[in-house]
Amino acid sequence: MTRIPALDPDWTPEAVVFDCDGTLIDSEQHWQRARAIVLRAFGHAPDEEFAQRAKGLHYRDCGALMAELVGAPEHTEDMTQQLLSAFRSLVAREAVTTPGARELVWTLQRVAPLAVASNCPEDVVRFSLESVDLLKYVRHIVVPDDSIRPKPHPDTYAEAVRRLGVPGSNALAFEDSVNGMKAAVAAGLRVVGLGPRPATQDADLAELWVDSLDDPALVDWAASRPTARAGRPETPAGDTADAKVPRPGGPTRQDPAGTS
Template sequence: MTTTPHGLLAWSLEAVVFDCDGTLMDSERHWQEARSRAFREYGLQPPPRFAEQATGLHYEDCGRLMARTVNKPELAEDLTAALLDHFLALVTDDPVTMPGAVQLVRLLSGRLPLAVASNCPRVVVEGSLERAGLRAHFQHIVVPDTGDGVRPKPHPDTYAVAARLCGVRPHRALAIEDSLTGVEAAHRAGLRVLGVGPRPQGDGATRADLWLPALHAPELLTWAQSSGTPKPLPES
């Protein structure tokens, strides 16, 4: 691995917007288990490679996909409800951060506006970040909300709104994502995109400006240490 700064990390940005599942929190494994439990609850077997299709999807879209792939469209609402119930139970019992997440967030905190753009329900995002000791570092959390017209990823809405709430133009903000669904959303919103974790297969990975293996990649931490001007956190 090289520690030579990539052009993306030499760029002077004005805000950072993180995905949550699979980026900050190690909860994708909980989604996988929740999907398996929901399928079993209805006596169904997940089709081959279903996890790859479902990664990054909003849970309602995932529930519909589950029903469609087993040719049971009438079970879409039931599978969606079961999926969310199982996930909430799992993530409450075992909230775990991704490697490097705490270190990177703390380095950036107070230097730049920070936000989260997630497809998860707000209660899940806020609860997970709170238990991980990270909630206070984020000024804004944006999740899909039909009442506000915010559509889930891969629509660009969550990232576009997050950049606006941070007070910056989208092209001056950096999105940090782990899934092709999220990368597509951030790219469509006009943000620069850093992919983290194993680089997914498929052309969609080219939507990211750079892929790094983890949030504690040396070049990323070096960049974070030199970004912005440290400012105290607002009093809670």
């Protein structure tokens, strides 16, 4: 079956779901530093193999991976909490968007309702988005809980489109990790992959690969989508939306290298 490309000029998504870390927020650098801080406290330094294994993992799974690496499974919970604490501190000091994220969000929120599906704790996602003035554009934030499994399970994306009232096949996901792409595809969404196109079969997870969200073809496609005719529906209690929002401004990381 031929999959319709995400940039098909005849297709407009009825909903858009963004990953947060590494996709909207340049936070992978913070996760890398946080992992290094914790591992060095246990006498280890992360290498490239560990970085690839940790990329896109739920933070609790990452804590378990670090405990395995240092040969101390009994410290899994302690390392997990240290990791999260270090990450929160780093984000609080410097939260910036990835290149093109701010402009793409502003463009697409005029086309379709937006949600964020993340493996991070909800308060971290909200804080990160608010720090870069993007929270007001997001209708729903979905993170793992007792009933929602983390990526690569499809639950976060499936729940996001459910809350937006749209079938997965009518929604578009933006992801920078293979685990996240697997989750989105399993939930039926079309995917734009952010970062270098893999040489493996993982390349087929995304229908379009871009180096950054300011990719000219992606920007042109988004700008050519028709603006939604209907006004935004009322936002459920506890979620975020603002029907009257100005064009965004704020800190953006300029160098696209190193996002994940």
